[in-house]
Amino acid sequence: MKAVRMYLLLHIVLTVFVPVNTFDPLKATVGIFKNVWQRVFDSKESCDSKWISFNATGLQADLETKLFGQHIASRVILKAVTGFMSNDYPQKPLVLSLHGPCGTGKNFVSQLIAENIYKEGMDSDFVHVFNSLFHFPHKGQIETYKSQFQQWIKGNVSNCARSMFIFDQMEKMPPDLTDSIKPYLDYHNKLGGVSYRKTLFIFISNNGGDFITQKALDFWKEGRGREEIKLRDLEPSLSDSALNNGFWHSTLIDRNMIDAFIPFLPLEKEHVVHCVMAEMKARGMWPDQKVADKVAEDLIYIPKSERVFSKMGCMTVGGKLYFQKEEL
Structure with missing residues (x-):
């Protein structure tokens, strides 16, 4: 607080008593101090339109340009x-x-959403990622x-209503832990004094x-x-499959807590x-069609006889590209 008062006092004095066109070393020094001070405060992310603005x-x-082969997911999302x-x-x-x-592209599309809502993207303090196996191993x-999970969600939403939570490998989350999420997904005005609607x-x-x-x-x-x-060809069976495999309890579906079950199609060679x-562009490499074709060709495709879809999608292209580059 002393530093703030000192800065305000210097600002007033210099503004009132130092002529506009007069260069003064002290004023220049204070100007530098002001810029540094401003950067410090501007760099702290806050829950407002400066840091959260949907594009x-x-x-x-x-x-349209970064997510490949997912016409259904792109439109619905x-x-x-x-x-x-x-x-x-x-x-x-x-x-x-x-x-x-x-x-x-399921994780990747989550990243794209975050990047177009939060100035800091996935590094935002208001974007939270859970991996079921990593965060809940025992x-x-x-x-x-x-208990910790509920308090953690409540605390973060209390801090910023426009928070984003990403749960990876959801099918491996223990059912009792899945149950603990339910209250936050329902049509409540407030829950324990906190609104989760945004x-x-x-x-x-x-x-x-x-x-x-x-x-x-x-x-x-x-x-x-x-x-x-x-979407109509896939969504009904997706919700049934999720329910039958224990991913969701029936109340989550019956009470319409899930707004959309979004299918991601297997990728063909052209998408790979x-x-x-x-990936080459992201690494600062010159995009080479021949290299891309070779990397894509080296992946495993299913069914074995027809080789229609990449078994691991685009997951392994980074490593394959590295080895292909070493061979060049």
């Missing part, structure tokens, strides 16, 4: 997030459940986890991946393009090539 155009552009962030008085939190095989400590929850799971892959393969065998696959090109 709908940016999200649309990112989904853009519509859901835009509608939610444009509403100053939502009735409930936005809850998205992302499903699909490994390496298809089954014997579920009650402790539940909070965004994203659940990520490989659950349903086999079903999605089979549906995409069926379309391919019938000679139909993947763009013909619609796009991933490799994007």
Whole structure:
């Protein structure tokens, strides 16, 4: 506080008594102090429009140019997030459940959402990521986890209503711990004095991946393009699959707490090539089509006979690109 009072006093004195066109070493020094002081305070993230401002155009552009082969997910996510962030008085939190095989962009799209809401993106103090296996490893400590988990969510939303929570490997979260999330997803005005209506929850799971892959393969065998696959072809079975595999308890579905079950389709070779090109660009390398084709060709595809879909999506392209570069 003393430093603040000193700064204000110097500012007043210099403003009132030092002529505008007169250079003064003391004033110059105070000017430097002022700039440093301003940077210190400006660098501290706060829960306001300076740090949290949704860029709908940016999200649309990112989904169109950076997320490959996911026409369903791109459309549904853009519509859901835009509608939610444009509403100053939502009735409930936005809850998205992302499903699909490994390496298809589920975590990546969460990053894109964060980058178009928070100035600091995934590094924001208001974006929180949980990995079920990492954060909740001991089954014997579920009650402790539940208590800490609830207090942690409450504390963060109390700090900033526009918080974002990402839960990875949700299918591996203990059911009792899943139950502890339910109150925060419902249609409450306030819960324990805290409103969660402006909070965004994203659940990520490989659950349903086999079903999605089979549906995409069926379309391919019938000679139909993947763009013909619609959300209605997948979403009902996704929710049933999630329920039958213990991912969600029935109340979460029955009470419409999940706003959308969003399928991520398996990636074909052309999508993997796009991933490799994007990876080269991100590393500051000159995008080389031949290298990208070679990396994509070296991946494992399923079914073995037809080699239609990349088994691990784009998950391993980084490592493959490194080894391919070493061979050049």
